[in-house]
Amino acid sequence: MDALLALIDANKIFNLTTLAHYWDGLLMTVQLVFMSLLIGLIVSVPLAIMRTSKNRLINYPVWLFTYVFRGTPLLIQLYMIYYGVTLINGIQDSVFWVIFERAYYPCLIAFVLNTAAYTTEIFRGAIEATPKGEIEAAKAYGMNWFKRTTRIVLPSAFRRAIPAYSNEVIFMLHASAIASTVTIIDLTGAARDIYARYYAPFESFLFVAAIYLCITFTIIFIFKKLENRLLAHLQPR
Amino acid sequence: MLDLQGYGPSIFSGAIVTIQLAILSVAIAFILGLLGAVAKQSDNRAARTIATLYTTIIRGVPDLVLMMLIFFGGQIAFNSFTEWLYYASDEKIDIFININEFVAGVVTIGFIFGAYMTETFRGAFLAVDHGQIEAGKAYGMTKLQVFKRIMFPQMMRHALPGIGNNWQVLLKTTALVSVIGLADMVRLATEAAKSTGEPFLFFIPVAGVYLALTAITEWGFAVLKKRYSVGTVEA
Numbered sequence: 001m002d003a004l005l006a007l008i009d010a011n012k013i014f015n016l017t018t019l020a021h022y023w024d025g026l027l028m029t030v031q032l033v034f035m036s037l038l039i040g041l042i043v044s045v046p047l048a049i050m051r052t053s054k055n056r057l058i059n060y061p062v063w064l065f066t067y068v069f070r071g072t073p074l075l076i077q078l079y080m081i082y083y084g085v086t087l088i089n090g091i092q093d094s095v096f097w098v099i100f101e102r103a104y105y106p107c108l109i110a111f112v113l114n115t116a117a118y119t120t121e122i123f124r125g126a127i128e129a130t131p132k133g134e135i136e137a138a139k140a141y142g143m144n145w146f147k148r149t150t151r152i153v154l155p156s157a158f159r160r161a162i163p164a165y166s167n168e169v170i171f172m173l174h175a176s177a178i179a180s181t182v183t184i185i186d187l188t189g190a191a192r193d194i195y196a197r198y199y200a201p202f203e204s205f206l207f208v209a210a211i212y213l214c215i216t217f218t219i220i221f222i223f224k225k226l227e228n229r230l231l232a233h234l235q236p237r
Numbered sequence: 238m239l240d241l242q243g244y245g246p247s248i249f250s251g252a253i254v255t256i257q258l259a260i261l262s263v264a265i266a267f268i269l270g271l272l273g274a275v276a277k278q279s280d281n282r283a284a285r286t287i288a289t290l291y292t293t294i295i296r297g298v299p300d301l302v303l304m305m306l307i308f309f310g311g312q313i314a315f316n317s318f319t320e321w322l323y324y325a326s327d328e329k330i331d332i333f334i335n336i337n338e339f340v341a342g343v344v345t346i347g348f349i350f351g352a353y354m355t356e357t358f359r360g361a362f363l364a365v366d367h368g369q370i371e372a373g374k375a376y377g378m379t380k381l382q383v384f385k386r387i388m389f390p391q392m393m394r395h396a397l398p399g400i401g402n403n404w405q406v407l408l409k410t411t412a413l414v415s416v417i418g419l420a421d422m423v424r425l426a427t428e429a430a431k432s433t434g435e436p437f438l439f440f441i442p443v444a445g446v447y448l449a450l451t452a453i454t455e456w457g458f459a460v461l462k463k464r465y466s467v468g469t470v471e472a
Contacts, residue, residue, distance in 0.1 A: 071405075071451045072444040073412035079427060080444070083436040177299035181416050188302055201309035209298040209306065216297040 013203045018194050025190030026211065032186060033176050036108055037169060040115035047116065048123030049149065062120065069117035074175050078110040082182045103182040111179075115172050122164045126157035159230050166223035170216055177212075187211060244429040244439065251422035252446050258342055258411045258421065259450075263404055265347025270354020275384075277359050288355065295352035300410050303349055308341045308417045338419035342411070350407050357399030362388065364395040394465040401458040405451055412447075422446065 051062040069077065085106055086092075130153050138148045180189035191208040195201050241248065276288035295303065315334045322330050365388055373383040415424035426443045430436040 068444070068448065071448045073409040073423070073447060075412040075415070075423060076440055076444050076447070079423070079430070080436060080440040083427075083430055084440070087430070087434050087436055174299040177301040178413070180301070188299065188305075191302070192305070195305070195309060199313075201306060201313060205302055205306035205310065209294075209302050212299055212302065213294065213297040 021190045025187040029186040036111035039112045043116040044119035047120040051124045052127050066117040081110045082106040103184050107179050126161035248425050251425040255422045259408050261343045262346035266350035266354045269351025270358050273355030274358035292352045292355050304345045307345045312336050342414035353403050361392040361396035365391045
């Protein structure tokens with residue numbers, strides 16, 4: 001214990017101020033990732049249903065959306081929304097400036113659009129993998145399209161999508177580090193501040209790397225539990 | 238026609254940097270991935286542990302954080318090494334190594350994607366029929382010959398879809414080097430956007446270049462897939 005206290009006294013970088021800074025960064029990262037995943041998830045369900053439609057007019061726009069957002073770097077999307085909005089003439093005098101004054105909302109919009117595009121494609125794959133027999137059985141019971149979709153297709157598609165979706169959650173956590181490039185103080189932003197202040201790259205970046213690693217493992221653990229519960233009927237016996 | 242207000246050539250040179258960066262780093266990732274996959278299956282426990290640590294840690298930490306760690310930390314590490322060398326050699330060896338952003342970018346992206354490639358190759362190696370390896374050994378081939386003649390050509394067929402995915406992600410990750418100061422397409426477009434106040438004029442063409450690169454390489458992978466699937470029957 002004395003040795004530990006001595007160690008804490010000896011280091012100049014990890015004092016209460018910097019640890020509080022890291023804590024604020026952690027809250028920002030978690031909030032940003034959680035909000036964008038939540039909104040992205042809600043948006044992607046109708047998009048995925050549209051994407052599986054046989055009507056080209058419904059299918060094609062969604063395809064274009066996912067193709068563009070999955071085919072370009074998130075950094076470009078973020079810059080386009082962040083600079084695109086803040087550089088519009090006169091926006092600084094308008095009522096919208098309250099929203100766009102901080103980088104948070106442009107960043108959230110970019111993340112939501114990006115994760116919605118990936119999640120839509122994940123759900124599309126899961127919906128298309130619905131066994132034909134299940135749909136035929138639902139039709140035989142006289143269910144209409146809406147009932148079939150909400151009772152049969154979506155519940156089983158959500159379950160099938162869980163393994164792929166867990167990858168998307170981890171991807172989003174890692175992608176959120178980009179928020180630090182538009183002045184948001186997330187975990188990476190906090191590390192950059194502390195690096196700049198103490199010129200200590202190893203301490204500052206290794207510390208956040210360890211935090212990210214812990215969050216990643218927590219996410220993996222939660223999804224493993226979830227899979228064991230919800231996909232129990234698909235496990236090899 | 239598109240008027241890039243004189244920034245056209247500069248952004249074009251940035252596109253060349255992006256392409257060079259992507260190709261060189263995918264080459265490093267390819268080699269690291271092969272080494273990692275071989276290490277993960279070796280009988281040597283130390284090799285297995287190192288490879289597992291490598292893939293777990295790299296895949297658990299954001300690219301941007303690793304990039305900053307290697308870029309900013311690497312400079313300090315090199316500085317203290319050359320300083321140590323200076324005093325250790327009785328002040329005879331006096332060198333200064335300045336880490337070039339391009340080299341740092343290539344090494345970092347290659348190092349990061351080597352971890353993803355390791356997992357891709359490991360799965361693909363496992364898909365090669367074990368009897369074939371035994372047959373190769375029975376013919377008196379050395380380990381290297383078995384790898385070169387039997388394992389690698391068959392493994393590639395299974396690995397191609399994974400390599401294709403990794404390449405698409407890698408291409409998009411190259412945009413991050415603009416953050417550590419390399420003058421790639423994204424950075425030049427950002428500077429142009431800031432000085433002219435017209436972000437969409439520059440970011441939309443840049444996004445278009447990424448989409449075009451993705452489409453071209455998708456076609457390239459389809460050709461490769463045909464080549465490596467010779468002699469297999471489509472299911």
